[in-house]
Amino acid sequence: MNAVEVTGVSKVFRVAKGAEVVALDSVSLSVVPGEFVSLIGPSGCGKSTLLRLIADLDQPTAGEVLVFGKSARQARIDQDYGIAFQQAGLLPWRTVTGNIELPLELHGVGKAARRARAQDLLALVGLSDFADRYPDQLSGGMQQRVAIARSLAESPELLLMDEPFGALDEMTRERMQTELVRICAETGAAVVFVTHSIPEAVYLSSRVVVMSPRPGRIQEVVTVGLGSAGTRDDALREDAAFFASVKAVREALHGDAVHEKAPHSVRGVETR
Amino acid sequence: MTAAVPSLSLRAKSTNARVRPYVFGALGLVLLALVWEAYKAVGPAEGVMIGDITVLPRTSDIAMPHLWTMWERLGEPVTSAAGSPALWFAVLQAAGFTLGIAAVGWLVGVSVGMLLAIVMQRFRTAESALLPWVVLSQTVPLIAIAPLVKRWGAQIEVGAFDWEDWMSVALIASYLAFFPVSIGALRGLGSPDKAHLELMHSYAAGWWSTLLRLRLPASVPYLLPALRLAAANAVIGTVVAEVSIGLRGGVGRMMVEFASAASGDPAKPWAPIFGAVLVGLIAAGVVIVLGLFVGRYRRGEVSA
Numbered sequence: 001m002n003a004v005e006v007t008g009v010s011k012v013f014r015v016a017k018g019a020e021v022v023a024l025d026s027v028s029l030s031v032v033p034g035e036f037v038s039l040i041g042p043s044g045c046g047k048s049t050l051l052r053l054i055a056d057l058d059q060p061t062a063g064e065v066l067v068f069g070k071s072a073r074q075a076r077i078d079q080d081y082g083i084a085f086q087q088a089g090l091l092p093w094r095t096v097t098g099n100i101e102l103p104l105e106l107h108g109v110g111k112a113a114r115r116a117r118a119q120d121l122l123a124l125v126g127l128s129d130f131a132d133r134y135p136d137q138l139s140g141g142m143q144q145r146v147a148i149a150r151s152l153a154e155s156p157e158l159l160l161m162d163e164p165f166g167a168l169d170e171m172t173r174e175r176m177q178t179e180l181v182r183i184c185a186e187t188g189a190a191v192v193f194v195t196h197s198i199p200e201a202v203y204l205s206s207r208v209v210v211m212s213p214r215p216g217r218i219q220e221v222v223t224v225g226l227g228s229a230g231t232r233d234d235a236l237r238e239d240a241a242f243f244a245s246v247k248a249v250r251e252a253l254h255g256d257a258v259h260e261k262a263p264h265s266v267r268g269v270e271t272r
Numbered sequence: 273m274t275a276a277v278p279s280l281s282l283r284a285k286s287t288n289a290r291v292r293p294y295v296f297g298a299l300g301l302v303l304l305a306l307v308w309e310a311y312k313a314v315g316p317a318e319g320v321m322i323g324d325i326t327v328l329p330r331t332s333d334i335a336m337p338h339l340w341t342m343w344e345r346l347g348e349p350v351t352s353a354a355g356s357p358a359l360w361f362a363v364l365q366a367a368g369f370t371l372g373i374a375a376v377g378w379l380v381g382v383s384v385g386m387l388l389a390i391v392m393q394r395f396r397t398a399e400s401a402l403l404p405w406v407v408l409s410q411t412v413p414l415i416a417i418a419p420l421v422k423r424w425g426a427q428i429e430v431g432a433f434d435w436e437d438w439m440s441v442a443l444i445a446s447y448l449a450f451f452p453v454s455i456g457a458l459r460g461l462g463s464p465d466k467a468h469l470e471l472m473h474s475y476a477a478g479w480w481s482t483l484l485r486l487r488l489p490a491s492v493p494y495l496l497p498a499l500r501l502a503a504a505n506a507v508i509g510t511v512v513a514e515v516s517i518g519l520r521g522g523v524g525r526m527m528v529e530f531a532s533a534a535s536g537d538p539a540k541p542w543a544p545i546f547g548a549v550l551v552g553l554i555a556a557g558v559v560i561v562l563g564l565f566v567g568r569y570r571r572g573e574v575s576a
């Protein structure tokens with residue numbers, strides 16, 4: 001059974017009277033358990049929308065979204081996924097531990113079990129010394145790591161991440177990518193990861209889904225053959241295979257631009 | 273790593289910022305006293321008039337007793353009758369009485385205000401149905417409702433329970449206190465970011481869990497000023513209602529009683545006024561102390 005099965009999904013937003021935005025147009029995608037899939041494309045191509053449909057934060061206009069064989073709604077109720085956004089979204093009045101414990105608390109996990117789980121997760125993201133800090137006492141990168149720990153709290157088989165490193169500086173970002181690869185290897189969770197950085201997508205993923213805007217469609221799916229998550233490390237960033245994949249994704253993105261004779265349509269994608 | 277540094281500087285700054293208002297408050301009081309005595313010393317005896325209208329009071333000892341006369345008067349007995357307690361003691365007792373009623377009014381008002389806000393937050397239709405009435409309620413003058421409340425109260429008699437006049441006063445105080453709380457809480461309950469609400473939704477948290485873990489904590493920064501306003505309103509409501517309902521024992525009634533002594537004993541009417549100020553200060557102080565206990569819910573105020 002697939003972790004995510006999106007079949008012929010369309011999403012139309014009604015903006016003003018009569019005006020419509022086709023955010024997604026018959027998109028189909030499957031993600032197998034344990035797989036890391038990135039969604040990449042110029043801004044406005046429907047990456048966030050697709051992720052939100054999988055998370056049941058929005059409903060598709062047409063088509064079907066299945067998560068572990070269930071409806072997205074049921075999967076949300078069963079807490080089959082963890083979620084992280086570009087903004088860490090920590091509750092400012094809760095300590096780091098309190099924030100990580102929030103989903104556990106909401107689902108009736110006992111106090112001792114919560115504490116233990118939060119401690120494990122803090123160790124996993126390297127923030128054990130900051131357990132009792134409040135979010136405003138942490139740097140952006142630390143906050144984002146807490147958010148990731150929180151998304152892992154209930155050991156989900158699926159992680160949904162929308163540009164979680166988008167607001168971080170380049171250095172922190174690379175370190176976080178390395179950490180995420182390690183965490184995924186340890187937890188074995190499938191990940192759907194939205195980004196607008198090509199190197200980030202290639203470094204993290206086994207497959208990169210390249211999308212194009214107006215209407216939002218899947219342009220091409222690039223398979224990255226860089227080995228399993230457990231064997232990826234920083235040296236990979238210098239690897240020839242890495243550059244080959246970066247080139248492939250870039251060409252997939254630009255292919256669209258050539259086709260439309262509108263190079264600006266790839267604006268918003270970092271090709272560094 | 274480096275997180276200890278910002279947290280330290282943050283704390284140092286906040287203590288400084290916390291003390292400053294009190295320093296300015298004390299300076300303001302001193303200034304007020306100086307202006308009083310200065311005007312009394314140099315102002316014209318008949319006061320300042322523009323046409324027929326007095327814009328500044330007479331400076332006679334009857335209209336404007338010296339501050340130290342007022343102070344000395346507090347130490348003397350209330351009346352010349354034998355066994356009369358010291359004025360300060362009587363005022364303190366009355367202030368305690370008023371504070372008690374104001375506290376009941378405040379508690380009732382805060383509860384009703386919170387409840388209204390929660391209902392309005394929960395049901396959009398309730399907001400559009402209730403909010404205009406909530407706002408309108410405050411335009412009804414206190415003087416108009418006091419006799420009504422007293423009359424209605426007199427008709428309540430359930431078993432051993434008997435409606436008493438002090439309850440009417442507390443009810444009127446709560447009538448003034450609930451308003452800022454309902455408005456402040458409504459804004460606070462609606463204040464969480466969309467991202468936080470969606471996070472709770474992704475956790476399949478119901479309305480009640482979302483209220484407890486997100487909306488209520490997020491509304492604390494909005495609630496504290498509202499509670500402070502409610503405290504001030506409850507005190508004013510109590511003092512005014514004591515007068516219009518004619519309840520003995522509090523500073524409101526004492527003001528009226530002592531005002532008649534003004535010509536012969538000009539410092540005496542000031543004593544219950546100080547008593548009312550004291551009640552107001554204590555009420556405000558209690559809310560400030562309350563705010564210290566919920567400090568962590570105010571972190572949102574500090575971090576940008």
Ligand SMILES: Nc1ncnc2c1ncn2[C@@H]1O[C@H](COP(=O)(O)OP(=O)(O)O)[C@@H](O)[C@H]1O
Nearest residue numbers: 013015021023042043044045046047048049050
């Ligand atoms: N709630 C919404 N209401 C109206 N239009 C929306 C809404 N959310 C997204 N859109 C539109 O849908 C398109 C895709 O948006 P989004 O999924 O956020 O793109 P991306 O994440 O790839 O940048 C955009 O044109 C955007 O303006």
Ligand SMILES: [Mg+2]
Nearest residue numbers: 047048049162
């Ligand atoms: Mg987006």
